[in-house]
Amino acid sequence: MSATSAPAEPAAPATETMTYREALRLALREELQRDERVFVMGEEVGLFEGSYKVTAGLLEEFGDDRIRDTPISEEGFVGAGIGAAMLGERPVVEIMTINFLLVAMDQVVNHAAKIGAMFGGEVRCPLVVRTPNGAGNQLTAQHSQSPDGWFAHVPGLKVVAPATPADAKGLLKAAIRDDDPVLVIENLPIYKEKGEVPLDAGYVAPIGRAAVAREGQDVTLVAHGFAAVRALQVARVLEEEHEVEAEVVDLRSLRPLDMETVAASVAKTNRAVCIEEGWPSYGVTAELAARISHACFDDLDAPVERVGTAEVPLPYAKVLEQAALPHRDRILAAALHTLDLSG
Amino acid sequence: MSATSAPAEPAAPATETMTYREALRLALREELQRDERVFVMGEEVGLFEGSYKVTAGLLEEFGDDRIRDTPISEEGFVGAGIGAAMLGERPVVEIMTINFLLVAMDQVVNHAAKIGAMFGGEVRCPLVVRTPNGAGNQLTAQHSQSPDGWFAHVPGLKVVAPATPADAKGLLKAAIRDDDPVLVIENLPIYKEKGEVPLDAGYVAPIGRAAVAREGQDVTLVAHGFAAVRALQVARVLEEEHEVEAEVVDLRSLRPLDMETVAASVAKTNRAVCIEEGWPSYGVTAELAARISHACFDDLDAPVERVGTAEVPLPYAKVLEQAALPHRDRILAAALHTLDLSG
Amino acid sequence: MAIAAPQSQLLALYEEMLLIRVFETEAERQYKAARIGGYCHLSSGQEATCVGAVHAMQEGDILVTGYRSHGFALARGTSPEAVMAELFGRRDGCAHGRGGSMHLLDTKLGYYGGWGIVGGQLPLATGLALALVRQGRPGAVLCELGDGAVNMGSWHESLNLAALWRLPIVYLIVNNRYGMGTSVERASAEPELHKRASAYRMPGEVVDGDDLEAVLEATERLLERARAEREPAVLEAVTYRYRGHSVADAGLAYRTKEEIKEHQEHDPLLRVAARLREAGATTDDLRAVDERVESRVQAAVAFAGSSPDPDVSELATGMYAVGSAEQFARMRPGSPFGEEELTFDAGLGR
Amino acid sequence: MAIAAPQSQLLALYEEMLLIRVFETEAERQYKAARIGGYCHLSSGQEATCVGAVHAMQEGDILVTGYRSHGFALARGTSPEAVMAELFGRRDGCAHGRGGSMHLLDTKLGYYGGWGIVGGQLPLATGLALALVRQGRPGAVLCELGDGAVNMGSWHESLNLAALWRLPIVYLIVNNRYGMGTSVERASAEPELHKRASAYRMPGEVVDGDDLEAVLEATERLLERARAEREPAVLEAVTYRYRGHSVADAGLAYRTKEEIKEHQEHDPLLRVAARLREAGATTDDLRAVDERVESRVQAAVAFAGSSPDPDVSELATGMYAVGSAEQFARMRPGSPFGEEELTFDAGLGR
């Protein structure tokens, strides 16, 4: 796979087109090569090459001490990652999907996140947990959640959510190099998305910085992860079919949250629609709408709109699942509504 | 304890003064007497009489089948409650403090909350989980949290949070009689608070209804649980020291959330301060501020303010803990700020 | 020590095993034809365990399983039509199209689901057993789990509670040698899984999961003891998964074709067929079964294909009990865009 | 089979045990004088287990405990000053006043805390052992837990990982007969807790936790095997908690005065004192120890009392690593009221 072999070549191109999945793999390979302390741990990451193939080929290259298959015991091996991190290792723990992080909540929230403050700064926990959220493949209620806001709520954690292959590489590398516990929220539908990725092994994306993924002056669409991809699609439709220039802010990081970029955009467009893959009530878009409404109180020409998954456990039937997801038409309708353009 | 013996007397008074703790105990006694299917389960609820003594005396009265001590296994016995509820029992599971619900998140969120929808309405789960949140007694980082918003975020759950002894009785009884899983969030500092409680065994408080705890026209303070108690104290100070008439909305229920009452109040006062015991970012006040800013877009004279615990794992030292909590002065400052009265 | 079932019963059980095999083969075909989506975990190769264990159940007993549940639902007597319609996500599915392959159920037959979180069904199955006791009902719970689930904390907490409270429940470990790509030896420090029962002073046994009568006998005995003496137990049935972990997995990255072939040589269906022949069944008898099963499965496909999609207006149906709509009625102001009609106007409860 | 420690060492260990007893008595007094707050769990009665187990540790070994940790910190060599100052919530406490009674630590001595969630320390202690192996370090981990923690799922997952990966760790169960008000028999279906190690093919032993030399010998042997052969193990030390679960619990609702008195008759301190006398120690020798300990504890109280409160401007100190303030700098717009100065201006990191 050229992405992973490229760095070896003498005159490697500055960037290369690869999938989000390949970009994550490249980040892991580079960091595993760069730093002996880095190791990967999780269910099926080795012999099976990852349930979503992110770690394909790594066992062969790095061996089973550094690419460590685990039993099905999320609480146990997330905790093992915490302990290893406390002694200076750089564990990268893969949780097959974010739904399975629920059995390890206590280790992530009441252990990893507490270490720095609770012990007065005497110990650190440079742990990375990476896991995909998302729905859309009829995985049903227990396997289709995106509780991203739960983790962003927790002081002591950092939470990033790359929406592009380049950020997948850059943010995962930043997370691995960070001295605090970082949750990297990936996304199932994006794994196959392609994009240009810097091949420079030194490239990292800054934690706490949003990106203006598309410029516009009529309305700001704020989102993270797959919702940011959806927002870009809607922005194109708004331009082509409604002569509306939408600006898209891809948050990239949820804790810290780059409100300066968001507020600057809304101050320009005077309108905002916040989109997330999960349920909006008490979700990520609640925090966004609250902060935008406060920071841009005098700038807003319309209330901040929020779009997310319909507030039901995701049903299996395709027709029901599609109706529930924050799909193009629902985002579009919200945007037109804020712009007073609803038919 | 007169509260629990009173109902036996022929001419029992309509209400009686009792603590929040006693009101919860009265609700449990009445429901245990009313319905054979009701049973209480948790750590130390029996022989030890409850770590916060809510269940004192119940083992003696109802026996160890209905007041069931458990090992320390929250995931196991919360799940056992779910299964029992699926077969029509009415388990009331006590979790010593909400911090320990983290080890049972998967059972509450990915099992109890999913049953109704995931099985197409073929099974129900009339489970009650009751647990206190809160801080202020130097219990430190792992024991001082209020992640109420996490649960309010979950479709399939209902979440209530009584702030008064009367509501403690009324909402716990409503939760036990409800056919869906209900999380009853109590609060450590309130257990000892006294108030008038209806002795009528038929009295229940409606789920999904907020209460206007105090009327006023200058600013609305919105809160739940102990934060509502704090809000009432601040309202008195605002009246006595600043000639400000604050209206206090006690939410009582987080999911469903009674936005009609909140919006009607803010439409009148044109200003709102949302207060919670937990961390505000991605917390309950985020949802409140987002909805108020949207519903009252044309009514608001100032941005909605939010006050909660400082976003750090709670430190042990008294001076640090006090500085972190949403205490009187911080709420007062926020209220005066929205009123442009900050000195 | 397997008790011989009379030939007629054996023939009936054989038909059920064959029904599962043919149903699963058809399910894979329908999945590839995109009429089934999501995760789809097949039981091919595990038929003797499904049928043997479930037939040990009596009226009033309760069944709980993980997500690899087609075989258990069919063995319990849920119609192939209702199961296939659920896989198709149709209104006449046993979960009305809401649950899909992983979340089958049939409460009338005491089947309380079909759960997708590894080990997540153990605590609630234990609670179902507690409810049986509290209600003075004579039944017991049969709770299926996989070999991989034995390493979850929920296993430990559930078995301790069941033993401490003497609950009528039998935990059936379907040891098909792998959890996804991880062999039992790579996952469990004690690979003889049933021995872990001793950590709770609970009896634990192992049985050849491909021997129909052995599974039936052991499960009957343990369920009966659970009912009569409230003695919980662990039964490990050692079998083999022919197909990949799910339809999406080729199933060859972690095992060899030879290994699979070797297991197929003592296929549980062939073993029962041989026993039937010994007992006098003719080729025609068996062919008749083949044909009946074939047509039952085709009827299920036809039924599922003609069952309507769920109505989008019922997106939230069942999420909350009847009467909840009123509790939620005052939540609307400031709602996320379109949330009202998407959630709360859709008939809550049923 | 206890190996006799030379008298001088025994006298030193006796002094440590006495230090713990006197320190705990003083801590309770200070709690009642409201100079200590929060939860405060005392080790009185458990001194032989604390001192015996910790003295089996070598340089490079790692200690992890639950929240009943004063005795372990003192036995490990953390100064009474640093521990008492932590209980007082002062700047010179071993966790700088951030952790309090439950969250003591001393990384220079390999003590990685003091944890408050029952069973929560087991997975991370297991990870510390994994790090020792990855780093090629010769040490082992000693992980303390209570008898009640043995019923948490984290126990099961941690021991399975430790055995599967052959990690150098000894899980020390301090069986003081109760978890709050629940006796071991009411909580564990297998009340002989060490036997649960067999579910992971891990050796498990029980020792009289009130016999200093027996605890020392067993822990030394198991830690050495963990270091040399990477063989993890469970050691159950049976002892008794004299005081309530925490200072807030009278400790009589679930046990009798007589039961407590009976245990106090073979007090671990009296037992060591007797051994010392046999070995020739005089009343004066022992009185000298009493006096030294008394003054050490009083010095600790004086030190703690004079140590300053943490500075409120350092509320968030340590929460995030140095450099994080910059990452959070752009979060301010629309923040909750006062959030900035309360959190992000306070020196992040140190």
Ligand SMILES: Cc1ncc(C[n+]2csc(CCOP(=O)(O)OP(=O)(O)O)c2C)c(N)n1
């Ligand atoms: C808590 C949790 N972690 C991970 C998964 C993903 N997962 C689904 S099935 C499976 C393997 C389970 O293997 P086993 O228990 O042996 O059952 P089998 O599939 O062999 O029937 C895994 C890891 C999950 N569903 N739940």
Ligand SMILES: Cc1ncc(C[n+]2csc(CCOP(=O)(O)OP(=O)(O)O)c2C)c(N)n1
């Ligand atoms: C997960 C969890 N549940 C409940 C508690 C509350 N709690 C604190 S200590 C304790 C008893 C623990 O007993 P044991 O393990 O025997 O330790 P001991 O206190 O006897 O030293 C309980 C239930 C907790 N801290 N964590």
Ligand SMILES: [Mg+2]
């Ligand atoms: Mg398996």
Ligand SMILES: [Mg+2]
């Ligand atoms: Mg104990």
